[in-house]
Amino acid sequence: MVGLLATAGTPVRTVVPLCGSVPRRLGWEVLVFALGTLGVLAGLAVYGENVDLGSARTRIVLTGVPYAVAAAFFVPSRWVRLGALAVLVAGVAYGGFVGPAQAQQRQDEAEVAQYREHPELLYLGAAPPGMQVSHAEVGPASFGVDYRPVREGYELGYVGLMVRPPLTSAPRCPEPAEKGVTCTADAHG
Numbered sequence: 001m002v003g004l005l006a007t008a009g010t011p012v013r014t015v016v017p018l019c020g021s022v023p024r025r026l027g028w029e030v031l032v033f034a035l036g037t038l039g040v041l042a043g044l045a046v047y048g049e050n051v052d053l054g055s056a057r058t059r060i061v062l063t064g065v066p067y068a069v070a071a072a073f074f075v076p077s078r079w080v081r082l083g084a085l086a087v088l089v090a091g092v093a094y095g096g097f098v099g100p101a102q103a104q105q106r107q108d109e110a111e112v113a114q115y116r117e118h119p120e121l122l123y124l125g126a127a128p129p130g131m132q133v134s135h136a137e138v139g140p141a142s143f144g145v146d147y148r149p150v151r152e153g154y155e156l157g158y159v160g161l162m163v164r165p166p167l168t169s170a171p172r173c174p175e176p177a178e179k180g181v182t183c184t185a186d187a188h189g
Helices: 002-009 022-048 056-072 078-117
Strands: 131-138 143-149 159-163
Touching (some): 002 022, 022 056, 056 078
């Protein structure tokens, strides 16, 4: 990359004062390389957080943008520097705020879609501290999970969670009702 920057720095030595001599051009190349590499590493960190950066071709093009922005900061024109600053601010805003929010929204929508597609799936919350799932069972109308200590044998404990409809039947009036007696079964029995 420094060699590519050396090739690019030679024709612009009249525009970029730092490229006027060979030693200064080498300093410019190292600075642009270091700053651009920091930008690429930031882009990789954002991409690792599932932020959408476009297709493979777009990502290849985006790899060169941090180097171009870093080089633009050394051009003495105020408008070029302001343009580079605007690109930098837009990149930080998208990579730091907008992109992660969109990635989280896409993940949430995918989870909801999966749950709608397979309503029989139930999601477990985090296990209690120091515990791990030892057994889980899904029945036609119930769901059960057993938790045991992570270091079984050293720690005692057990947590069981069972979700099911009530075992008692809903209260009903006796059949046939006695003559002259009325019966009403409400939600409380």
